Amino acid sequence: MIKRILEKELLELLAFFPAVGIIGPRQSGKTTLARMLMEKYSKKSIYLDLESPTDRNKLTEPEYFFKDNIDKCVVLDEIQRMPELFPLLRSSIDKHKIPGRFIILGSANPAILKDSSEALTGRIAYQELYPFNIMETGFENLKKHWLRGGFPDAYKQKNISRTRIWLENFVTTYIERDLPVIGLDASSITLANFWSMLAHNHGNIFNASNFARSLGVSSPTVTRYLHFLEEAFLVNRLIPFYHNTRKRLVKSPKVYIRDSGVLHYLTNSLDPSVLPLHIIIGASWEGYVVEQVKQIIGKKLGMFYYRTHQGTECDLVLAKGIKSLASIEIKYSSSPVITRSFTQAIEDLRTKDNFIITPDCDDYIIRDNIKVCSLQTFLTRHLQEITSKLK
Numbered sequence: 001m002i003k004r005i006l007e008k009e010l011l012e013l014l015a016f017f018p019a020v021g022i023i024g025p026r027q028s029g030k031t032t033l034a035r036m037l038m039e040k041y042s043k044k045s046i047y048l049d050l051e052s053p054t055d056r057n058k059l060t061e062p063e064y065f066f067k068d069n070i071d072k073c074v075v076l077d078e079i080q081r082m083p084e085l086f087p088l089l090r091s092s093i094d095k096h097k098i099p100g101r102f103i104i105l106g107s108a109n110p111a112i113l114k115d116s117s118e119a120l121t122g123r124i125a126y127q128e129l130y131p132f133n134i135m136e137t138g139f140e141n142l143k144k145h146w147l148r149g150g151f152p153d154a155y156k157q158k159n160i161s162r163t164r165i166w167l168e169n170f171v172t173t174y175i176e177r178d179l180p181v182i183g184l185d186a187s188s189i190t191l192a193n194f195w196s197m198l199a200h201n202h203g204n205i206f207n208a209s210n211f212a213r214s215l216g217v218s219s220p221t222v223t224r225y226l227h228f229l230e231e232a233f234l235v236n237r238l239i240p241f242y243h244n245t246r247k248r249l250v251k252s253p254k255v256y257i258r259d260s261g262v263l264h265y266l267t268n269s270l271d272p273s274v275l276p277l278h279i280i281i282g283a284s285w286e287g288y289v290v291e292q293v294k295q296i297i298g299k300k301l302g303m304f305y306y307r308t309h310q311g312t313e314c315d316l317v318l319a320k321g322i323k324s325l326a327s328i329e330i331k332y333s334s335s336p337v338i339t340r341s342f343t344q345a346i347e348d349l350r351t352k353d354n355f356i357i358t359p360d361c362d363d364y365i366i367r368d369n370i371k372v373c374s375l376q377t378f379l380t381r382h383l384q385e386i387t388s389k390l391k
Contacts, residue, residue, distance in 0.1 A: 002132060002136050002137060002152070003136065004029065004033050004036075004129070004136060005133075005135060005136060006022075006033065006127055006129055007033065007036060007037065007040075009127065010022070010033070010037055010127060011037065011040065011041065013125045013127070014037070014041060014073070014099060014100040014103070015099050015100065016099055016125075017099060017100075017123065017124060017125045018093040018097055018098065018099060018100070018101045018102065018123050018124070019089065019093065019101060019102040019103070019104060019120060019123055019124040019125075020100075020102070020103050020104070020124065020125050020126075020127070021079075021103075021104040021105075021106070021124050021125070021126040021127070022034065022103065022104070022105050022106075022126075022127055022128075022129050023105075023106050023107070023126060023127075023128055023129070023233075024107065024128050024129035024130060024131075024233055025107055025131070025151075025232065025233040025234065025259075026107040026170075026173070026174070026178060027131075027151050027152070027153060027170060028107075028129050028130060028131045028150075028151060028152070028233075029129060029131070029132070029152050030077070030105045030107070030129050031049075031077055031105065032152070033129060034047070034075050034077070034103055034105055035047070037103065038073070038075065041073060041100065043071075043072065043073045043100055044071065044072045044073070045072055045073040045074070045075060045103075046069055046072050046073070046074055046075065047075040047077065048074065048075065048076055048077065049077045049078065050076060050077060050078045050079060050081040050082050051077075051078050051081055056081075056082070059082065059085070062085060062088050063088055063091070063092070066088070066089075066092040067092070070096055070101075073100050073101060073102070073103060074101065074102050074103070075102075075103040075105070076102065076103070076104050076105065077105045078105065078106060078107065079104045079105065079106045080106045080107070080181070080182070086119040086120060087119050089102060089104075089119065089120060089123075090119045090120055090123065093120075093123050094123075097123075102124075104124070107178065107232075107233075128233070130150065130233075130295045131149065131150030131151045131152070131155075131259055132145065132150035132151075132152060132155055133150060133291075133292055133295040133296070134292050134375070134376075134379070135292075135295075135296065135379065135380075137150070137155065139375075139376040142359065142360075142375070142376070143272070145260075146260050146284075146285070146288050146359075147160075147260070147261070147264060147270070147272055147275060148160070148163050148260075148261045148264075148270075149167075149259040149260045149261020149262055149263075149264070150259060150260075150261070151166075151167075151170065151259060151261060151262075153166050154166045154167055154170070154261045155261070160270065160271060160272070163261065163270065164265060164270050167261055167262060167265040167270070168265065170262070171192075171195070171262065171265065171266070174232070174234070175188050175191045175192050175195070176188050178232065179191060179228060179229075179232060182228065182231070182232060183228070184225065184228040186225065190215060190217070191225070193214075193215060194211065194215060194222070194225050195229070195234075195266060196266050197211060197214060197215075198226075198229070198235060198255060198257060199257050199262075199263050199266035199267050200266075200267060200280075201255070202255070202256055202257050202263055202267075202280065202283045202284065202287055203254060203255075203256055203283035203284075203286050203287050204254065204255070204283070205250060205252050205253075205254055205307075206226065206237070206252050206253050206254065206255045207252065208220075208222045208223050208226075226255065233258065234257070234258060234259075234262070235255055235256065235257055235258055236255070236256045236257075236258045236287075236290065236291060236294065237253040237254070237255055237256075238253060238254045238255075238256065238290065238303060238304065238305050238316075239253050239304055239305075240252075240253070240304060240305055240306060240307060241304035241305065241306045241317045241319060241324060241349070250307040250308065250309065254305050256286075256287035256290060256291065257287065258287075258291055259291075260284060260287065260288045260291070263280070263284055263287065264280075264284065267280045269281075269284070281332055282331075282332050285330065285331075285332040285359065286315055286330040286332075289316075289330045289357055289375055290303070290315075290316060290330070292375065292379060293316070293318075293378075293379070293383065296379055296383060297318075297383065297387065300387055300390070301318045301319065301320055301325065301386075301387065301390075302318070302319045302320065302321075303316065303317070303318060303319075304316075304317040304319060305317060306327070306345050306348070306349060308348075311341055312341050312344040312345050312348060313341045313342070313345060314327045314328070314329065314342060314345035314346070314349065315328055315329050315330045316328040316329075316330065317349060317351075318386060320390060324349040324350065324351050325351060325352075325353060325386055325389075326351055326353040326354065326355065326386055327342070327345055327346050327349050327351040327353075327354045327355075328354070328355045328356075328357060329342045329355070329356045329357070330356075330357050331356055331357070331358055332358070332359060333358060334358060334359075334360070334361050335361075336356045336358055336366075336372060338356070338366060338367060338370060342356075346369065346370070352369060353369075353382070353385075353386055354369050354370045354371070355370070355371050355372070355373055355378060355382060356370065356371070356372045356373070357373060357374070357375055357378050358372065358373070358374060358375075359374065359375065360374050360375075360376075361373070361374050362374075363377045363381075
């Protein structure tokens with residue numbers, strides 16, 4: 001059993017809020033984490049899977065059910081299947097407002113937040129559970145984690161063939177069932193093609209017109225597709241950092257497939273002998289680093305990229321508000337070199353902390369204000385140093 005970093009924070013929230021929501025992609029480990037919380041939480045708990053007809057029948061009269069279990073913590077899994085419960089949850093909480101009455105799990109961000117934002121305002125705290133990150137699996141497993149991704153059932157398979165089968169079924173289920181449930185009204189063929197196109201353009205500037213022409217739909221429709229995939233926790237959109245308005249900046253987002261295992265499945269590079277030779281490897285490593293940083297810093301800092309029309313570029317900018325704090329270049333190389341583009345970006349952004357992150361190398365200063373380091377060193381040391389300056 002891999003211990004989840006979020007566990008401690010969730011237990012603290014349960015001691016304060018009447019309801020705690022855990023949201024994230026399907027199969028990211030929400031149910032397993034909820035069961036772990038039920039074992040460690042001081043209050044007795046009862047678990048209901050709202051995709052189970054048997055458990056749904058128990059809520060035929062939800063007001064009576066909540067009243068009968070007023071002394072327990074009720075866990076409601078896949079809450080988006082019964083959005084009508086949100087007003088009843090508010091009523092039940094207001095009648096008996098004590099901490100830790102409900103744990104809500106869901107894999108459809110738009111549905112959950114829309115239905116609960118008004119009904120449970122001030123009564124619930126939400127946390128997003130990502131698939132395993134490298135801090136949870138251990139840096140000694142970096143190659144395995146990067147190749148297979150962080151979804152528990154994909155990561156833990158005995159061999160890569162079983163991982164591939166799991167990811168195939170995961171992608172198919174999202175296309176044929178989960179995305180339509182949250183309102184993405186497109187054919188399964190169109191969604192499959194769009195997701196595959198995103199994977200092959202992983203880490204590049206998103207051009208809606210190009211995608212629209214290939215899919216035979218309008219640009220606004222493509223943008224809506226992207227929005228749904230982002231809200232379903234499947235893609236990450238990195239927006240540009242607007243620091244110097246005198247520069248002609250690229251204003252479209254860069255888009256990444258969030259889970260590296262899903263990326264490798266969609267690009268046919270899910271093999272330890274294929275990935276090092278595949279054209280996707282540089283972009284894959286960049287997206288992997290971006291995702292790991294995102295999971296660690298949460299909402300403490302903003303994450304952006306920087307690019308001008310003259311070619312000046314920085315893969316990742318960490319900022320607090322309008323102030324840029326760190327410029328980061330991400331390289332799949334054990335002996336990276338400093339590009340003129342990165343040097344110019346540092347001058348434009350005026351950042352004091354600048355890094356080149358590689359998979360595995362010693363930590364050394366390559367120039368006065370630029371450090372080369374491994375992902376492990378950056379996450380465990382340098383990122384903490386950057387965030388500590390905010391206090």
